[in-house]
Amino acid sequence: MKSLRPLFVSTRLWLALIAFVLLFVAAYALPFLFPLVQVAFVVLVILIGVDGWLLFRTKAGVFARRELPDRLSNGDQNPLAIYLENRYVFRADVEVIDEIPFQFQRRDVLFRTQLSPRETRAIAYELRPTRRGEYNFGAINVFVLTPLGLLKRRYQFEQGKTVAVYPSFLQMRQYELLAATNRLTEVGVKRIRRIGQSTEFEQVRPYTTGDDIRTINWKATARRTVMTDRDPRGASLMINAYQDERSQPVYCLIDKGRVMQSPFDGLTLLDYAINASLVLSNIALIKQDRAGILTFSDHIGQLLPADRRTGHMLKILELLYRQKTRFLETDYESLYASVRTHIRQRSLLLLFTNFETVSAMHRQLPYLRRLAKDHLLLVIFFENTELRSLLDQPAADTEQIYLKTIGEKFTFEKKQIVKELSQYGIQTILTAPQNLTANTINKYLELKARGMI
Template sequence: MNLYKRYILPLFFGRRFYWSFVTVILLFVLSYNWPLLFPVARVCLWFVIALVVLDYSLLFLRREGLLIQRIVSDRFSNGDINKVKLLITNKFHFRVRIKVIDEIPVQFQQRDFSVDAELDTDESKNIAYDLRPVERGEYIFNDTNVFVKSPLQLVVRRIKNEGEQKVKVLPSYLPLRQFELMAYSNNLAEAGSRKIRKIGHSLEFEQIKEYVTGDDIRSINWKATARRGGQLMVNNYTDERSQQIYCIIDKGRVMKMPFEGMTLLDYAINATLILSRVALIKQDRAGLVTFAENIGHFLPADRKASQMGHILETLYNQQTKFLESDYEKLYAHLRTRISQRSLIVLFTNFESLSGLQRQLPYIRHIARNHLVLVVFFENTELRQLTDDPASDIETLYTKTIAEKFVYEKRLIVKELQQHGIFTILTAPEHLTINTVNKYLELKARQAI
């Protein structure tokens, strides 16, 4: 919340002012032919001038006419709807009509924002609006301009609240709370995550509890059952903990492709944030690696309380590069920095089979020491082209080419799976859910 300084700027005139003077001028013009109208025109002129002076006095003699506050968080969530509120209080002794123009950060390119309202004396009004940023960085809110009219509506006073508010647009953190609650309650299915049937059970002991229908009878603890006088007791096991989960984000040119205003890199960053939080809640250790033509940031896997803050700050300033990513450097870096077998979630994009084959040897080398999950993106626009019927020869050619690229994406999936590498091919809007699903599935299978 920020309360700005108030400044009085030069006055403006309303439409009623101009129509009044147009009427007076017409009376003076007509008085050339009808002299009897001249005294009427003079009286009207002085009457309008008197009203203008009165209106000016009403609006400008009171310094504290309006109190304006902009209520906005110091950080926004990228790709999500963020709320902004303007609280306006009328300190005039009469009802006013206002027009509010808030100077929104230039990144939104929203040049037509204005709100009209009416306020009684001492009345406060909340004016709320939504903003959806699509790129990370620093955004600046500038002045809030309020144009005030009295009941006469001849003169307009502008009250300009000068001041800047800086807002950091961070990776999408608003869904974090939702996923946190669901992960704590093991109810991630409500967010779209599937329940995975476990094959076998973990050896990570959790507690001894009373037997209920559906429990594995092989887990009955006979000693505890004897102590409870015949009440069946079973050992309860939980998923193994303290496993290392590394999210590796490709920042090369393949991740610069846009989708609904955001780049693929932004979607990968948002999914990384959610996956890291879910992994920490599941008592695993979350780490982060970014790379392009060179290795960017390396954050060792950990599960300390401050780990999410480190991940968020690291992801805040990540930008795509225009060169091709160097997977050989990535492999060398992971080999020297990550000694324990880990789940490697690689966020990248392959548009052609030849593009994969250039990098496949290095991905296979990484897969020898770690469990690798390659996540890349489906081109939804191509899918739409393949679904539309062909109406002419040109459309038929376009549809054929689109089907070729879609088929090549499926070949990429098969090629990776043939080498024992787990793969997710997903639309950008489903990236987070599909990635969390796969992590829970691999954890349930004890594959890590």
């Protein structure tokens, strides 16, 4: 019986058996059909035998393996691939079912293809995880059919593989590449006009869109033009690049309280904050600043002091990977005490949290003012995008008018929070979750360009 476990009946054979049942029934009414149906049934049995022999005569007729990254990026489309090899001597119809982790809640990872003899093919697809942690992949189930298509033989490969889902390192690499090539504007990061700059010369480089025209080096431009006069396409303006102020401490303070558990597009606000913190920390290191992390909820979580030594980015990634939401009220008094004790140098503090009402902000305002007194504090909280979509729809009845009125009240309170924090000299960002990373980097570059850190 164990040898028959890989054997399955195809849809074509089931349809043929149903057809023969109907023919045998019809033969009782028309006896002359009975010998013909018997002969046809014997032929079907012979074909089933031949089909089974073709499938099982080769011990390993198909080979498959899953091309899986060492870790997956949370909130991003991660590329995966299944490689198939047909070792049969005939063209095989193949059905592939990949047993992906239950966290994806998908049962449609089914692929159908045809493989010629000795042909190799790759099936590419993508998965988007929305939770950090360990994901367990099951087996790759490969069902093979011969050209007759009556029986199926199942092969199973790579059972029980575990992969960790980390914060969005794919997004981090994308921003890192764009920052290195001066193309951050492609993802919504604005060019910030520098108000004053360090006089320490760094290099002469080609002009790119958004550079200050006052830094054009006309002598270098003239020399480059002379060198490329035979090929005018190679000519370009050259500018003087100056070093930014370096080694400024930049801390991401991440609230893990219940206010950060709200979902948006499959991810929680905490996951958006973690992904943005990872990207911003990497940009800060590229800008030669020092990046640190502090997590907190009803008590202080983990503190990673600001640094920029080799391997520090890996420490940040591992720290953010382990963070989980706590369903308790956030203790800002403990946050202030911890910052006062462990962060002595004036730093840029990016506080990722969420305030739904003005009264909720007022309860924490004394601690925010104390933090802003010793450091440059940037409070980052979130718009309710579902509420915005409700307000954009016209009201059709009294109930919808009532709901829109309440929605307008909450939207107004968010704007009032921004205004009140600004009155105390506290920088703020009110952003939709999907725009969090770009808006945070924009603000960081703006504060750095203005010399506030």
